[in-house]
Amino acid sequence: QQECESILTTTRDIYKVYVADIHSAGGRTADVAGWQRQQIAAAQPVTSKNTSFRSDELLGTAVHNPQNEALGSIEDLVMSPQTGKIAYLVIGRDGIFGIDEKYVPVPWGDFKITPNVNMLVLDTTKAAMAAAPQVNSDQFSRTGHFDQQSQKVDAYWNTLLPGKGNDSSKG
Numbered sequence: 368q369q370e371c372e373s374i375l376t377t378t379r380d381i382y383k384v385y386v387a388d389i390h391s392a393g394g395r396t397a398d399v400a401g402w403q404r405q406q407i408a409a410a411q412p413v414t415s416k417n418t419s420f421r422s423d424e425l426l427g428t429a430v431h432n433p434q435n436e437a438l439g440s441i442e443d444l445v446m447s448p449q450t451g452k453i454a455y456l457v458i459g460r461d462g463i464f465g466i467d468e469k470y471v472p473v474p475w476g477d478f479k480i481t482p483n484v485n486m487l488v489l490d491t492t493k494a495a496m497a498a499a500p501q502v503n504s505d506q507f508s509r510t511g512h513f514d515q516q517s518q519k520v521d522a523y524w525n526t527l528l529p530g531k532g533n534d535s536s537k538g
C-alpha cells in the first residue's frame with residue numbers, strides 16, 4: 368500500500384506542475400466535469416440504438432451515475448447461455464489496480480451509453496452498488512448455475528430499477 372500511495376503522491380505532484388505550466392503559458396485546463404455532465408445528459412439506452420459494441424470498446428469503460436459520481440469501470444461481459452447475447456456487464460469497483468476490487472454484475476439493458484462510447488451511465492447510487500450482489504473476479508457463476516445467479520442479480524436490480532427492461536433472460 369505504501370508503494371501505491373507513493374506513486375499517487377508523485378503523480379499528483381507531476382500534475383500540479385503541469386497545471387501550473389499551462390496557467391503560466393496562458394492556457395486553460397479543460398472543464399472535465401462540465402464535459403462529463405454534457406455526455407451524461409446525451410446518453411441513450413444501450414438497447415435503443417441500432418449499434419453494435421465490441422468488447423474492447425466496453426471493457427475498461429468508466430461507469431457514472433446521472434449525478435456524475437464514478438461507480439467503477441467495466442471489467443467483464445457476461446453472455447447468456449440461452450441467447451448468446453450480452454446479459455450483464457460486470458463493474459469493478461473500490462479497488463486499486465485490481466487489489467481488493469469488488470465485482471458487481473448489472474443487467475445490460477440498465478445501462479445508457481454516451482455519444483462517443485466513452486462512458487456508461489447507470490441510474491443508481493454508490494450505496495446501491497455497495498449492497499448489490501457480487502461475483503468472483505474470474506467468473507459470473509459456476510458451470511450450470513447461470514440461472515440461479517441471474518435470478519439473484521435480476522431480483523436485486525429489478526427492485527431498484529423497475530421498468531428499465533433489465534430482464535437479462537431476453538438478452
